[in-house]
Amino acid sequence: MTVTTPQGFRAAGVTAGLKASGKPDLALVVNDGPSKAAAAVFTSNRVAAAPVHWSRQVVSDGRVDAVVLNSGGANACTGPTGFQNTHSTAEKVAEVLGISATDVFVCSTGLIGEQLPMDKILPGVEAAAAALSTDGGPEAGTAIMTTDSVPKSALFIGTDADGQEFSIGGIAKGAGMLAPGLATMLVVLTTDAAVEPELLDVALRDATRITFDRADSDGCMSTNDTVVLLSSGASGAVPATDVFTDGLTKVCAELARKLIADAEGASHDIAIRTFNAASEADAEAVSRSVARSNLFKAAIFGKDPNWGRVLSAVGTTDAAFEPDQLNVAMNGIQICRNGSIGDDRSLVNLEPREVLVEIDLQAGDAEATIWTNDLTHDYVHENSAYSS
Amino acid sequence: MTVTTPQGFRAAGVTAGLKASGKPDLALVVNDGPSKAAAAVFTSNRVAAAPVHWSRQVVSDGRVDAVVLNSGGANACTGPTGFQNTHSTAEKVAEVLGISATDVFVCSTGLIGEQLPMDKILPGVEAAAAALSTDGGPEAGTAIMTTDSVPKSALFIGTDADGQEFSIGGIAKGAGMLAPGLATMLVVLTTDAAVEPELLDVALRDATRITFDRADSDGCMSTNDTVVLLSSGASGAVPATDVFTDGLTKVCAELARKLIADAEGASHDIAIRTFNAASEADAEAVSRSVARSNLFKAAIFGKDPNWGRVLSAVGTTDAAFEPDQLNVAMNGIQICRNGSIGDDRSLVNLEPREVLVEIDLQAGDAEATIWTNDLTHDYVHENSAYSS
Known part of the structure; x- marks a missing residue:
C-alpha cells in the first residue's frame, strides 16, 4: 500500500546526511510509464519555497518523470541561492536518470530560512537513484518524515468498466502546520490507471478540496505544502472519471486522517x-x-x-x-x-x-x-x- | 487612578457569593452627574450574552446612570431565563438607587452556559449599593476580576481650552480570550469632562479601534466584551474633541497593555x-x-x-x-x-x-x-x- 504498489513506478529512500539524527532524508519516486501524466496542488501561501516555485513550472505541461524529495530543510525564504539549489537538484536527478530536468519535480521540508547543504544533496541523489526499486515505496515514505512518528501510506484498488484492475497508492508526511489549503505536508500519489493530465488535475483538486484542505491541525499554513499525482498508465485500465476520483478521494482521506492522527503533541x-x-x-x-x-x-x-x-x-x-x-x-x-x-x-x-x-x-x-x-x-x- | 478619581462617581465592590473562592464578585459604578451621558462598544460576536443584549438597548439613548458588573458567571447562552435574570438585576439596581432600570447598564463575566444564582446576585446588589463611596473604584476593579492576577486601572488628567482640569479614569478585567473587537474584557471608563453622548461615542470608537481592538492575546472572541464610558460633567471642563479623544486613547492603551501583560499563562x-x-x-x-x-x-x-x-x-x-x-x-x-x-x-x-x-x-x-x-x-x- 504505497507509491510502488501501482505498476510502473520505482522508488527509494536514503540517508543523504541532511538530518543530524542520521535518519533517511532523501527520497526519489520515478514514473517508468508508459504515460508520464501528472498533476499537482501547492500551498496557497504567498511566501512559497523555492521547490514550490520550481515544481509549479515543471508540472505546468502535465508531465512529470520523477519526484525528488528531501527532509531536513525546507529551502524556503532562501532567495536566489535557494532557487539555484532546487534547480541543481533537478539537474542532478535528470543527469543520473537520463531525463530532462524540466520533468523533475522537487519537494523539500524542514526548517525555513536555511540553505540546503548541496554537498550532501547531490551525492544523496546518486545514492537514491542507485537504490531505486519497484518495492522502494516504504523507504521513500520513511525518508520524507520530519517530526512524524510513523510513515503514512494508503492504497486504493479499483476496476474500470472492462474489469481491468488499477490502483492508486500514496505516501505522506506532515505532523504540524496542518492547515488551510494543505499543510507542511508532502504527498506523492501514484496510479497505474491511464488518465490524461487534465483529468488528473480535476480529480486531484476535487479530492484534496474535501480531504487535505479540511485537515486543520493548528491553523498554520506552510510554505512548502505539495501534493503531486503521477500516472503511469501501466495497468492499461482506463477508469471513468468518477470512479477514479472516488478512489483518489479515498486515498487522500486516509492519508489526511493519518496526518491528523499523528499531529504534533495531540491527544485527541x-x-x-x-x-x-x-x-x-x-x-x-x-x-x-x-x-x-x-x-x-x-x-x-x-x-x-x-x-x-x-x-x-x-x-x-x-x-x-x-x-x-x-x-x-x-x-x-x-x-x-x-x-x-x-x-x-x-x-x-x-x-x-x-x-x-x-x-x-x-x-x-x-x-x-x-x-x-x-x-x-x-x-x-x-x-x-x-x-x- | 480609577473610576472614582473623576468627580461625580461612586463605586463599590462586594462579595455576593458567586465565586467559590469567596472573593469579591459584584461591582457597582454610579454616575451622580450632573450629566449622565454615556457610550459603549460591545463584542462583535453574534453569540452575545444576555447582558450585552440588554446593555445595547440601555445605552442606545446615550444615557447610563449606573453600571452593575458581576464576575463568576457570563450569563451567555442562557436563553430567555438568562435575559430575565439580567433584567431583574437591572430592576434591583434601579430599585435601590431610585433610578430607572432602563438606565442601568449590566455586564457579566465568567463561565458560559450556566444560569446566574439570582438568590446571590440580588442581595449582592443591595450590599454594593450600601457600600458605594467616592473612593470605591479600587474595590469595583477587584470585584470584576476572573483569572486576572492583578486589578487593572488607568487615569488621564488634562485641561480644556480655559485651563479647567478634567480626568478620565478606567478599570478593566480580562486575562484570556483577548481578541478581535475586544476580548473577554469588561472596561468601565469615567470622566468628569462634559461631553455629549454623540461625541463620547465617536471618541470611544476612535480610541478602542487602535487599542483594545489591537490586543489579540489568543484570537478568541468573547460573548461578553464590553467597554462603557460615562461622563458626569462634574468638573465643568469642556475639552476639545481631539484633546478628549487623545486622553481617552491613552487610558485605553494603558488598560490594553495591562490586559496583555496579565494574559493567562503568558511569558512574553x-x-x-x-x-x-x-x-x-x-x-x-x-x-x-x-x-x-x-x-x-x-x-x-x-x-x-x-x-x-x-x-x-x-x-x-x-x-x-x-x-x-x-x-x-x-x-x-x-x-x-x-x-x-x-x-x-x-x-x-x-x-x-x-x-x-x-x-x-x-x-x-x-x-x-x-x-x-x-x-x-x-x-x-x-x-x-x-x-x-
Whole structure:
C-alpha cells in the first residue's frame, strides 16, 4: 500500500546526511510509464519555497518523470541561492536518470530560512537513484518524515468498466502546520490507471478540496505544502472519471486522517461536523472557526465539553444562523439546545482519542467536516523546543 | 487612578457569593452627574450574552446612570431565563438607587452556559449599593476580576481650552480570550469632562479601534466584551474633541497593555509592528496574522527567533507586498532581509518579557501594531484545567 504498489513506478529512500539524527532524508519516486501524466496542488501561501516555485513550472505541461524529495530543510525564504539549489537538484536527478530536468519535480521540508547543504544533496541523489526499486515505496515514505512518528501510506484498488484492475497508492508526511489549503505536508500519489493530465488535475483538486484542505491541525499554513499525482498508465485500465476520483478521494482521506492522527503533541483527534447549514461554504467556515479556537482545543485536551467555547467560535463567523437556534452535540450528547443549556455536560465522555463535535445551524441542508486536534502541553513543547 | 478619581462617581465592590473562592464578585459604578451621558462598544460576536443584549438597548439613548458588573458567571447562552435574570438585576439596581432600570447598564463575566444564582446576585446588589463611596473604584476593579492576577486601572488628567482640569479614569478585567473587537474584557471608563453622548461615542470608537481592538492575546472572541464610558460633567471642563479623544486613547492603551501583560499563562508580551504597508488595513492584517500563528507564538515561548514562522503567517494574507522584499527584525536584529536570510538569528535576545517584531512590507507608508502573547504550557494548563 504505497507509491510502488501501482505498476510502473520505482522508488527509494536514503540517508543523504541532511538530518543530524542520521535518519533517511532523501527520497526519489520515478514514473517508468508508459504515460508520464501528472498533476499537482501547492500551498496557497504567498511566501512559497523555492521547490514550490520550481515544481509549479515543471508540472505546468502535465508531465512529470520523477519526484525528488528531501527532509531536513525546507529551502524556503532562501532567495536566489535557494532557487539555484532546487534547480541543481533537478539537474542532478535528470543527469543520473537520463531525463530532462524540466520533468523533475522537487519537494523539500524542514526548517525555513536555511540553505540546503548541496554537498550532501547531490551525492544523496546518486545514492537514491542507485537504490531505486519497484518495492522502494516504504523507504521513500520513511525518508520524507520530519517530526512524524510513523510513515503514512494508503492504497486504493479499483476496476474500470472492462474489469481491468488499477490502483492508486500514496505516501505522506506532515505532523504540524496542518492547515488551510494543505499543510507542511508532502504527498506523492501514484496510479497505474491511464488518465490524461487534465483529468488528473480535476480529480486531484476535487479530492484534496474535501480531504487535505479540511485537515486543520493548528491553523498554520506552510510554505512548502505539495501534493503531486503521477500516472503511469501501466495497468492499461482506463477508469471513468468518477470512479477514479472516488478512489483518489479515498486515498487522500486516509492519508489526511493519518496526518491528523499523528499531529504534533495531540491527544485527541477532533472531527467538527457542521450540518443543516445554508451552504457548504457556511458549514466549512463554522467548522474551521471552531477548529481554530485555542480555547476550545485546550478544553478538549482537558476533557472539558465546553460548548460555550464552541458557540463563541461559531459566533465569529458570518454564516447564516440564528444564535438562539444553535444546537451542539459532543460525542452524541446534546449539550447545547437552541443556543442555551441542553443535556448535562457531565454525560459527555472525552476519554477516547476520537471526538465528534456536531453543530446544527438549523439554516439549510448543507454540511462539512473539518478535522483537527486538541491543544496540548506536548504541542507547545514540540513547537517551542525545536525549530521547524 | 480609577473610576472614582473623576468627580461625580461612586463605586463599590462586594462579595455576593458567586465565586467559590469567596472573593469579591459584584461591582457597582454610579454616575451622580450632573450629566449622565454615556457610550459603549460591545463584542462583535453574534453569540452575545444576555447582558450585552440588554446593555445595547440601555445605552442606545446615550444615557447610563449606573453600571452593575458581576464576575463568576457570563450569563451567555442562557436563553430567555438568562435575559430575565439580567433584567431583574437591572430592576434591583434601579430599585435601590431610585433610578430607572432602563438606565442601568449590566455586564457579566465568567463561565458560559450556566444560569446566574439570582438568590446571590440580588442581595449582592443591595450590599454594593450600601457600600458605594467616592473612593470605591479600587474595590469595583477587584470585584470584576476572573483569572486576572492583578486589578487593572488607568487615569488621564488634562485641561480644556480655559485651563479647567478634567480626568478620565478606567478599570478593566480580562486575562484570556483577548481578541478581535475586544476580548473577554469588561472596561468601565469615567470622566468628569462634559461631553455629549454623540461625541463620547465617536471618541470611544476612535480610541478602542487602535487599542483594545489591537490586543489579540489568543484570537478568541468573547460573548461578553464590553467597554462603557460615562461622563458626569462634574468638573465643568469642556475639552476639545481631539484633546478628549487623545486622553481617552491613552487610558485605553494603558488598560490594553495591562490586559496583555496579565494574559493567562503568558511569558512574553509581543508587539508586532508592520510598517511600510500600502494601507493601515494591510498592516493590521499582517500583524494580526502573525499574532494568531500558534507556531510563531510557541517559538517565542521557546526563545527561538523563528522568522520563517513569521513569513509563513505573512504569506497567508492578501496584503500588498512582494515575498522577496519582506524584511523582519526581532528585538532590533534584522534576521530576514528581502525575504531571505539576514543577520545571524543567534544575535536576537528573547530573554526579556517584551518582544518587538517589526515587519517591513516595502509597499507604502502605513503601519499598525498588534499586541499579543506567546503560547505557553501555562496557557494550555489554565485553559484546559479550568472551565471559563
